[in-house]
Amino acid sequence: MDSKLAIFGGPKAIQIEQPHYMWPVISKETENAVLEQLHKTISIYDKSGIIDDVEKQLANYYKRKYALLINSGTMALYTMFVSAGLKKGDEVIVPVYNFPASVTPLFFIGAIPILCDAESVTGNIDPKAIEKKITKKTKAISVTHMWGIPCDMDEICEIAERHGLMLFEDFSHSHGAEFKGKLTGSFGNSAAASLQGQKILTGGEGGVFLTDDKEMYDKAILLGHYNKRALQEIEKDSPLYKFGVTGMGFKLRVHPLAAAIIHEQFPHLNEWLRQKRIFANLMNNFLKDMAGVETLDVPSYKKPSWYAYLFRYKSKELGGLEIEKFYKALKAEGCSEADIPKSTCPLNALPLFKNPNELFDGYKAPSPEQFPMAEDFYNNTIKLPVWTDSKDKVFVDLYLKTIEKVVINYRELL
Numbered sequence: 001m002d003s004k005l006a007i008f009g010g011p012k013a014i015q016i017e018q019p020h021y022m023w024p025v026i027s028k029e030t031e032n033a034v035l036e037q038l039h040k041t042i043s044i045y046d047k048s049g050i051i052d053d054v055e056k057q058l059a060n061y062y063k064r065k066y067a068l069l070i071n072s073g074t075m076a077l078y079t080m081f082v083s084a085g086l087k088k089g090d091e092v093i094v095p096v097y098n099f100p101a102s103v104t105p106l107f108f109i110g111a112i113p114i115l116c117d118a119e120s121v122t123g124n125i126d127p128k129a130i131e132k133k134i135t136k137k138t139k140a141i142s143v144t145h146m147w148g149i150p151c152d153m154d155e156i157c158e159i160a161e162r163h164g165l166m167l168f169e170d171f172s173h174s175h176g177a178e179f180k181g182k183l184t185g186s187f188g189n190s191a192a193a194s195l196q197g198q199k200i201l202t203g204g205e206g207g208v209f210l211t212d213d214k215e216m217y218d219k220a221i222l223l224g225h226y227n228k229r230a231l232q233e234i235e236k237d238s239p240l241y242k243f244g245v246t247g248m249g250f251k252l253r254v255h256p257l258a259a260a261i262i263h264e265q266f267p268h269l270n271e272w273l274r275q276k277r278i279f280a281n282l283m284n285n286f287l288k289d290m291a292g293v294e295t296l297d298v299p300s301y302k303k304p305s306w307y308a309y310l311f312r313y314k315s316k317e318l319g320g321l322e323i324e325k326f327y328k329a330l331k332a333e334g335c336s337e338a339d340i341p342k343s344t345c346p347l348n349a350l351p352l353f354k355n356p357n358e359l360f361d362g363y364k365a366p367s368p369e370q371f372p373m374a375e376d377f378y379n380n381t382i383k384l385p386v387w388t389d390s391k392d393k394v395f396v397d398l399y400l401k402t403i404e405k406v407v408i409n410y411r412e413l414l
């Protein structure tokens, strides 16, 4: 690669037109699946047809008794919290470094999110920090497998069990990720995930709720799948059955066209994961000894889904060059898909978490707190896509070579 940096007028390292990464994969088969569903029915009131097909696919894959499709990941998370019987004032320990919607539904219940710092390697919730946050009011721990890397589930499950707490998982980033051979989404009392357009498994919009607990499942149905479906699935002798016609009042059904997309995409999940793992391995090997870059040290018993590939930027190793300057230089070279995520961040910095009292009754502004590990991770990581098609190796190679080019020439940027 030419050594003159593009930011100073040199030729761009990547000359291929954008976009370099397109997701989801919309094939002829996806189009056909949508058209077929369009002509069958576009409103499904109960557990039947394409809804039932996808729910069975997901329940089987995740080895869960129940899978319920929901219209978004955010509402799947809300369903997870409501169906667990959380009440006003209950405390739920959540990762501070997180996507906001993983936690915000708690505000509609009056439950208190207790933000917890990250561990330094992956940015995931730190089991050691969890213990310190447990009080008499703690009812649950809710983890998010950030960017597709499983959390430390041995420690987290043990803590939940020892303290008699419920455990929830947000596996929006980690479809198909495994911890010691077990899929994320199958550890907790219940789990929720987004199936929105960027997710590895997607319907464009949508979400899924998983549990083995019939009572939680019935409550999840009552929350957003009233009348036909509630009367079909809740047992007649259940105390919840009498609410079947109205449910709890929401309607959270997924669109059948979204279900048709998920159904068509699902059989590709494992081949995408396989290719992502090959590319992530290649990226790790290329970057692991490079100055200024630290790859995330993931133990072999964790098999990430590689929703994204994050590396740590080590400014000190490049003469103190700020991450923003390094990032701008990458962008100027044509790394259009490199990203520094903004809204996935330490949640304590967001106005809603600083002042929930201004929007929700019954909340106090929490006292300011530092989350040094989460902040450090957030401020010093750069995100790349992980491609799913072997033909895209050209992009993987180009992006890696471009990072190398900027590292080699970093002095020009100081």
Ligand SMILES: Cc1ncc(COP(=O)(O)O)c(C=O)c1O
Pocket (backbone or CB within 6 Å): 072, 073, 074, 075, 099, 101, 102, 144, 170, 172, 173, 193, 194, 195, 196, 205, 206, 207
């Ligand atoms: C970790 C995580 N949780 C929850 C959500 C919310 O899902 P949705 O956008 O489907 O409502 C997202 C979406 O990006 C997410 O990344």
